[in-house]
Amino acid sequence: MPEMRDTRQKVKITLVVLLVVDIVAAALLYSPLIGSERSRTEQLKALEIEMRLKTRAVQPLRGLPEKIVLAREQIGKFYKDRLPSQESSVSETMGKLATDNGVKIGQVRYKLGEDEQVGLRPIYIEAEFSGGYLQLVRFVNAIERDKLFFLIDSVDLGGEQSGVVKLQMKLETYLKAGA
Numbered sequence: 001m002p003e004m005r006d007t008r009q010k011v012k013i014t015l016v017v018l019l020v021v022d023i024v025a026a027a028l029l030y031s032p033l034i035g036s037e038r039s040r041t042e043q044l045k046a047l048e049i050e051m052r053l054k055t056r057a058v059q060p061l062r063g064l065p066e067k068i069v070l071a072r073e074q075i076g077k078f079y080k081d082r083l084p085s086q087e088s089s090v091s092e093t094m095g096k097l098a099t100d101n102g103v104k105i106g107q108v109r110y111k112l113g114e115d116e117q118v119g120l121r122p123i124y125i126e127a128e129f130s131g132g133y134l135q136l137v138r139f140v141n142a143i144e145r146d147k148l149f150f151l152i153d154s155v156d157l158g159g160e161q162s163g164v165v166k167l168q169m170k171l172e173t174y175l176k177a178g179a
Contacts, residue, residue: 130166156168
């Protein structure tokens with residue numbers, strides 16, 4: 001019988017402890033420390049919105065290692081296909097484009113820049129061309145679309161007598177450094 005009394009005593013103590021825990025939990029639920037149900041719902045909605053925004057913010061970073069590998073391949077292909085190894089390729093290409101579009105080349109000045117950290121060497125070009133307006137437009141389009149990479153910095157048009165138009169251009173391109 002004494003075992004039964006001990007067991008009853010332990011059950012009573014356990015029930016009292018659980019009752020105290022329930023009272024404390026109920027007090028916390030309705031106390032101003034935790035807030036009302038409405039404020040908790042608003043807080044939950046705000047947190048869900050914040051989570052969606054952060055998920056969208058990191059979306060571009062998904063698959064980043066694969067994107068880096070692809071970008072390196074594309075850069076290598078760009079360097080191989082669109083950047084010359086020799087300075088003569090630049091003047092040769094410009095001469096061919098001018099001839100194909102009926103444009104006459106005037107004075108051309110080339111200036112080599114310093115090697116950049118990415119393995120490229122810039123070439124700055126200042127050139128004068130002359131021809132009909134339509135021929136010059138086609139020539140500029142041909143330069144922009146050529147396989148060799150050219151950046152057109154500025155274009156100045158000047159009129160002349162007899163329908164010939166002068167074009168002054170500042171361009172730049174890049175050589176593969178060390179080639």
